[in-house]
Amino acid sequence: MAYSFPEEVLEHVFSFIQDDKDRNAVSLVCKSWYEIERWCRRRIFVGNCYAVSPRIVMRRFPELRSVSLKGKPHFADFNLVPEGWGGYVYPWISAMAEAYPWLEELRLKRMVVTDEALELISRSFKNFSVLVLSSCEGFTTDGLAAIAANCRNLRVLELWECEVDDRSGNWLSHFPESCTSLVSLSFPCLDGEVSFSALERLVSRCTNLRTLRLNNSVPLDKLPNLLRRAPQLVDLGTGAYTAELRPELYSKLGDAFAGCKGLKSLSGFWEAVPSYLPATYSICAGIRSLNLSYATIQSPDLVKLIRQCPNLQRLWVLDYIEDCGLNALATTCKDLQELRVFPSDPFGVEANVSLTEQGLVSVSEGCPKLQSVLYFCRQMSNAALFTIARNRPNLTRFRLCIIEPRAPDYLTLQPLDAGFGAIVENCKDLQRLSLSGLLTDRVFEYIGTHAKKLEMLSIAFAGDSDLGLHHVLSGCNSLRKLEIRDCPFGDQALLANASKLETMRSLWMSSCSVSFEACKLLGQKMPSLNVEVIDERGSPESRPESLPIDKLYIYRTIAGPRCDMPSFVWNMGERSALRFS
Amino acid sequence: MERTVTYENDLNLKATELRLGLPGTDDSDKQTPSGVRSNKRTLSETTEECRSKSNSGTSDARNDDTETAPAAKAQVVGWPPIRSYRKNSFQPKKTEAEAAGIYVKVSMDGAPYLRKIDLKSYKGYPELLKALENMFKFTIGQYSEREGYNGSDYAPTYEDKDGDWMLVGDVPWEMFISSCKRLRIMKGSEARGLGSYV
Numbered sequence: 001m002a003y004s005f006p007e008e009v010l011e012h013v014f015s016f017i018q019d020d021k022d023r024n025a026v027s028l029v030c031k032s033w034y035e036i037e038r039w040c041r042r043r044i045f046v047g048n049c050y051a052v053s054p055r056i057v058m059r060r061f062p063e064l065r066s067v068s069l070k071g072k073p074h075f076a077d078f079n080l081v082p083e084g085w086g087g088y089v090y091p092w093i094s095a096m097a098e099a100y101p102w103l104e105e106l107r108l109k110r111m112v113v114t115d116e117a118l119e120l121i122s123r124s125f126k127n128f129s130v131l132v133l134s135s136c137e138g139f140t141t142d143g144l145a146a147i148a149a150n151c152r153n154l155r156v157l158e159l160w161e162c163e164v165d166d167r168s169g170n171w172l173s174h175f176p177e178s179c180t181s182l183v184s185l186s187f188p189c190l191d192g193e194v195s196f197s198a199l200e201r202l203v204s205r206c207t208n209l210r211t212l213r214l215n216n217s218v219p220l221d222k223l224p225n226l227l228r229r230a231p232q233l234v235d236l237g238t239g240a241y242t243a244e245l246r247p248e249l250y251s252k253l254g255d256a257f258a259g260c261k262g263l264k265s266l267s268g269f270w271e272a273v274p275s276y277l278p279a280t281y282s283i284c285a286g287i288r289s290l291n292l293s294y295a296t297i298q299s300p301d302l303v304k305l306i307r308q309c310p311n312l313q314r315l316w317v318l319d320y321i322e323d324c325g326l327n328a329l330a331t332t333c334k335d336l337q338e339l340r341v342f343p344s345d346p347f348g349v350e351a352n353v354s355l356t357e358q359g360l361v362s363v364s365e366g367c368p369k370l371q372s373v374l375y376f377c378r379q380m381s382n383a384a385l386f387t388i389a390r391n392r393p394n395l396t397r398f399r400l401c402i403i404e405p406r407a408p409d410y411l412t413l414q415p416l417d418a419g420f421g422a423i424v425e426n427c428k429d430l431q432r433l434s435l436s437g438l439l440t441d442r443v444f445e446y447i448g449t450h451a452k453k454l455e456m457l458s459i460a461f462a463g464d465s466d467l468g469l470h471h472v473l474s475g476c477n478s479l480r481k482l483e484i485r486d487c488p489f490g491d492q493a494l495l496a497n498a499s500k501l502e503t504m505r506s507l508w509m510s511s512c513s514v515s516f517e518a519c520k521l522l523g524q525k526m527p528s529l530n531v532e533v534i535d536e537r538g539s540p541e542s543r544p545e546s547l548p549i550d551k552l553y554i555y556r557t558i559a560g561p562r563c564d565m566p567s568f569v570w571n572m573g574e575r576s577a578l579r580f581s
Numbered sequence: 582m583e584r585t586v587t588y589e590n591d592l593n594l595k596a597t598e599l600r601l602g603l604p605g606t607d608d609s610d611k612q613t614p615s616g617v618r619s620n621k622r623t624l625s626e627t628t629e630e631c632r633s634k635s636n637s638g639t640s641d642a643r644n645d646d647t648e649t650a651p652a653a654k655a656q657v658v659g660w661p662p663i664r665s666y667r668k669n670s671f672q673p674k675k676t677e678a679e680a681a682g683i684y685v686k687v688s689m690d691g692a693p694y695l696r697k698i699d700l701k702s703y704k705g706y707p708e709l710l711k712a713l714e715n716m717f718k719f720t721i722g723q724y725s726e727r728e729g730y731n732g733s734d735y736a737p738t739y740e741d742k743d744g745d746w747m748l749v750g751d752v753p754w755e756m757f758i759s760s761c762k763r764l765r766i767m768k769g770s771e772a773r774g775l776g777s778y779v
Contacts, residue, residue, distance in 0.1 A: 075659065078660070078662045078664075079665070161666070293670075348671070401661050
């Protein structure tokens, strides 16, 4: 101790360490470092809001300025988590209102956020400047109005894919005339109209505005005015991109885009009409990110636009792009890092577009920097997967969704085990993988053997037996999140790998073969896990114990069973077990 | 041993019934593979083939499994894994001129709310008037060039590009949809007077 630096020096050194993992490592060195570090930590990321309690967080880190929280499991995005499951942010806000009066930033994902919570945020934190809500629900535009009205230093307000009730109270007009601090304003998921005059005035006076993402209620003829007032924009999400063919509007739009020389990202394009796309051409050379996933335009027009963007790094698009469009992408965009192709007609029985595995193969061949893929298609082959794996060993995210569950290799009718096996074997840095198609336990053997850096795995309609799950749990050393639906995985693999679950953030299993008995056993043996059985059919006690439960969500926690479980969720822990007797 | 459960969209008790029968004993159609499809077939060929009920020997094996109801397949909850707001991107191939709809507001005297309709979705006046009748639950009288709408308290009118209020039906349909800015269903004496101004 006599040789250690004074606290102030250590604190200063620690201030250069921002990464969460590094900070955590620092805190483990010795008791005094733990103490110093905890007092000077300013940002925290809580990947599962139920893994810890507000009180525990506040007790350890008294001086936070930035908090990120995630609530519901990922499969909530696809309606697999029943309404009312949990993820309420209010208790956190209420605790932080007391403990962190200087809180500046809040980032929430998949949480239930009420207007009361938003109002409390707006009143409790004098320096509040950043609010990012992703996939959240439970609030209305009244809550947004409170944020707009009361947060004097608001710099960032971003709403991504949230479900918001529109109360038509003109929330945007609640930004006071004195508000000039906005750097990012993003509300593409809102349904309702906003006051155009309020929007224009707001954009005019916020001279540092870099990101502006509108919703589709903002018509195209309002866009030129907005762009003219914000030539410094870097990230633009248009509103509706449709209008009658009017030469004066077209040229106004073209001029307005040309004035925004710093634009790097474009999105929006609802109801896009191809004839207005060339208005963006003047700035396309600088575009790094293009989100056309709402634009129902056909391949030739998509290709014309993409050919203008040789520096594109990220493309989100509908499958209207087709294989030929992806060929064009592969020849034009050599810097492409991320590709997402969404289905235009996911429930159609037959393909409505000519998009096959070929498109993805082309991009994997032509784009050497491709790392991240999300691809919906209707046919796949092992051969294509081999090619993709060979071409792109640098893939870090590979999410393939073959629309028909259990679809085999369409050429050989074999399972796609070998193809995905090639992916995990070649792509040694693969962090995220989503499987689809016909798959046996074999694929899981490959995954367990090779996917050593895999952190998140999504499985659906795959496997033959518990062996599959066992391979994954015993082999994937870096696994943090595992989500499974409709697979014949059951008790044995789960119980045999119980301790693995403590090293992961969470495990989701629905429509599998895990018995109530096994859940109880797991819950009793593993006090550091919350083993939650979710079943809307009624208490699992009312059925034989050996029968499979509906949904299972297991996550590690230091906060014990949560107090806000609805009637269709049961915790299998030791203390909870007493409730059943 | 595989256990498959088919989920329907609504709460379907049958779907929640636990069945541990032998594989292959339930009536799910998911067991069959996607069918032998030659990758050389063009898209239009495949679609045509699938649409025709009289299947030749080379038809897609999956055709045998499809129910009589077209396109409507038993949907599995949460599959394919896309967010709900992304589900409605399907638009049959349209020419550019067709792609942009002509949305106009429709008001009716006495009704507390307005409606919005896409004029492009109607082929002509009869369809449009029928739709308006259904939407606002009233009847429009018989149209005649000389007398306007007879036999009803209501008359459909529209505001054109010049800001003038016109009686619906006076001009050819194509001209109407390109000049109509909004519709108003007039009621009462105002309406009755409209036809007889000519």
